[in-house]
Amino acid sequence: MDKIYTHPRALRKTVTHYCPGCGHGILHRIIAEVVDELAIREKVIGIAPVGCAVIAYDYWDFDCSEAAHGRALAVATAIKRVRKENIVFTYQGDGDLAAIGTNETIHAANRGENLTVIFINNAIYGMTGGQMAPTTLLNQKTATTPKGRNAQLQGYPLKISEMLALLPGVKYIERTSLHSPQEIIKTKKAIKQAFLNQVENIGFSLVEVLSPCPTYWGISPSQSLNWIRDTMVKEFPLGRIK
């Protein structure tokens, strides 16, 4: 009997601090599997964000750096320019990449830095307690929009992937989801492509991953997968954007 699915080498065997049913754990594992499959564990450098994944470097078994809130792409730019032989990626949530780090994100993309960006979008701020994020859906209830997000007061969900796709420096953008095993397989394929683009010097690649946050959505883990499938993908359609 062969073992057909096991713990990836690039992921440490520790218990994470994430809530039960959190998408971060799934995405950490996918990245670790891609790093193993491309045999780049000795030369990959990950940049951890501020947000729930702030201690992602405790979970991956490869070199990582931490960045100030939103500045992951600025740190990644510096590391990649100095150490061109390394494979540098950032792992950022919607608060980090699309709120405080919008500036750094847009300019790194516009410069066409040869980087890989993993953007995890759960439409809410997790670490700080479930406040509205730029990507929060209209009518979605959060700690700071208790009656639901109202477009006249709080604007519309920010589609940063579509915005970045307009820039000539950006070479690859795809939006995927974690709401079913089939979508997880597609997510892994997209992430592998984004890493391969950097290996082949193609340029700036970003994968946006829709991910569940059962704790702050206030529903069970399996209901949160259904919520992504039925509600979130209508606002954030899946597939290749560029």
Add this chain to the structure above:
Amino acid sequence: MPKITVDKNKCKGCLLCISVCPKGLIVVDKELNSLGANPVKFKTGGECIGCAFCALICPDCCIEVYK
């Protein structure tokens, strides 16, 4: 016959694996684990097809699949 093993002291009891198992072979263990959660366990004797859906969706990397 394919089978899975669950690292019961890493399982936080999110039960996502139960929601995706096409054969209904994963059940909740009534015994608490070291995290204070009710982990899942594999029901032996069923017809596991080794699809690995449970392992793919597990956020805590607790499941290994044998085929």
